Amino acid sequence: MQLRPTTESDLDRVTSVTVDEPVGWIEADRYLEELKEGMYRPQWTWIAEQDGRVLARALWWGHATGEHPLALDCLYVDPSVEARAALGAELVRAGLRAFTEQGATKLPLYNLTLPQGWREDPAAVAATDWRREAALAAGLTDVVERLRLEWTPDAGLPVSSGRLTFTEGTDEEFLDVFRRIAQGSLDGETRRNVALMGVEAAAQEEVDFYLGCPGERSWWRIARTPDGAVAGLALPSATPYNRNVGYLGVVPELRGQGYVDDVLAEITRVQVEAGAELITATTDTDNAPMAAAFARAGYRVAQTRLVWSAPAA
Structure with a gap:
């Protein structure tokens, strides 16, 4: 298993990943658009691969003019992986360690967007559980639940x-x-x-x-x-x-x-x-x-x- 930041040659494999769990995730079109603007970057996009297959992906986001990423926007581990939380944690740790070595003085947050009433949806609870385990194991142990509100x-x-x-x-x-x-x-x-x-x-x-x-x-x-x-x-x-x-x-x-x-x-x-x-x-x-x-x-x-x-x- 290799854990590493991506390069331009990985782009097709990175954008082919889809998340079918009921959580917020980054679609290919949005990733590509914001990649051009510098809000996603190859060096902020990490994968875990084995035998040429992407088994996990982490997308960190930041300001277009920023030196370091601000937030982990999307964490994916293939459902075929038996220990999804463990691999997710390993990938997040690898990314955070690299950002620290590159001079980041504040580690990025991990944001997980969920539908309203997600606790009543077993699929949403299951999707949240392994990601929570991964975040905690990676050292992101402070958690806040936030409401997103809209005015029209x-x-x-x-x-x-x-x-x-x-x-x-x-x-x-x-x-x-x-x-x-x-x-x-x-x-x-x-x-x-x-x-x-x-x-x-x-x-x-x-x-x-x-x-x-x-x-x-x-x-x-x-x-x-x-x-x-x-x-x-x-x-x-x-x-x-x-x-x-x-x-x-x-x-x-x-x-x-x-x-x-x-x-x-x-x-x-x-x-x-x-x-x-x-x-x-x-x-x-x-x-x-x-x-x-x-x-x-x-x-x-x-x-x-x-x-x-x-x-x-």
């Missing part, structure tokens, strides 16, 4: 209370607000980053990440109370596929007063005025206040995502 025009624009004003700001001003809202955040990724690298570095990483996203920097807003005090931030953003909510938050001293509804309403308004007819969002299932805010704003749950990551040191 038929939901109507959420109504703002008018208590906040929204202004533009410098990168340094946004960085300062990120530092403040990271304190006591219920968002699992924010908590993990703070534990891993501290508030300062975690805030800088968030700003850098959203600056690198396809969304417009001009959409960003700082939320302020009538007396001019900072209440939070609204970062409408985009992925290569959809407009999205991006990031929002309220400073600790003003939480619990309903300001999150106003911030989310502002993000939705900005996106709609920029032409969005579909806005996506994610939040942790453990973050009940944020999930409730999305529901009030007309965002509906479309999918569930399990996210495994390396634990904070």
Whole structure:
């Protein structure tokens, strides 16, 4: 058995892999399109092969301009393999080890997209189980369950209370607000980053990440109370596929007063005025206040995502 990153000569075999389990996976057309753009790369695509046959495949994804991948998008092990989890873990470990040797300071996440209500589908449970075992065995032992939500025009624009004003700001001003809202955040990724690298570095990483996203920097807003005090931030953003909510938050001293509804309403308004007819969002299932805010704003749950990551040191 050989585990290795792919080369251009492997392309036909890589794209011929199909996943018939009820989980999210990357179709050949999408892989080829994003391969041209640099979001998938041969060196980020790993296979396990035996006698010329691909028995497992792992597709890591990253920004087109990024040096290292950000997430494992699709993990496949042929059903004929008796120990699917073991081979999957071996392949993921090999890829993560290579990325670390190449200078990556933060290991990519593993995102597994599942249909809503997947726990009631035995096939989805089985597909998840071996992938969970593989992720854990590969060292990605922190897990968060996230909801993917969608807003469409038929939901109507959420109504703002008018208590906040929204202004533009410098990168340094946004960085300062990120530092403040990271304190006591219920968002699992924010908590993990703070534990891993501290508030300062975690805030800088968030700003850098959203600056690198396809969304417009001009959409960003700082939320302020009538007396001019900072209440939070609204970062409408985009992925290569959809407009999205991006990031929002309220400073600790003003939480619990309903300001999150106003911030989310502002993000939705900005996106709609920029032409969005579909806005996506994610939040942790453990973050009940944020999930409730999305529901009030007309965002509906479309999918569930399990996210495994390396634990904070």
